Amino acid sequence: METNKIYRIINQSVIGGVAAGFAHHFQIDKVLVRILFVLAFFFTAGVPVTVVYIILWAVLPKAIKETKDEDDKDIVRL
Numbered sequence: 001m002e003t004n005k006i007y008r009i010i011n012q013s014v015i016g017g018v019a020a021g022f023a024h025h026f027q028i029d030k031v032l033v034r035i036l037f038v039l040a041f042f043f044t045a046g047v048p049v050t051v052v053y054i055i056l057w058a059v060l061p062k063a064i065k066e067t068k069d070e071d072d073k074d075i076v077r078l
Helices: 018-026 030-043 047-059
Strands: 065-068 074-077
Touching (some): 018 030, 018 047, 030 047
Antiparallel strands (some): 065 074
16 A cells, blocks of 8 residues: 655664655655755754754654565565
């Protein structure tokens, strides 16, 4: 069953799993999302991005379990 919700992925987190959750939802690389967060942090003097990240960390539910399939691709069980 496919879902449109965004989840925090704790197993792949550096801080709170927010960037990993966005990367999984939009099917892009986690590193790209993390770089975008860092660039946004520097271009907005940090405060707005920090506040938004903390809110997302508090609001987004955690993904329950993560496994890998036979091709070693990440599968997040929601």
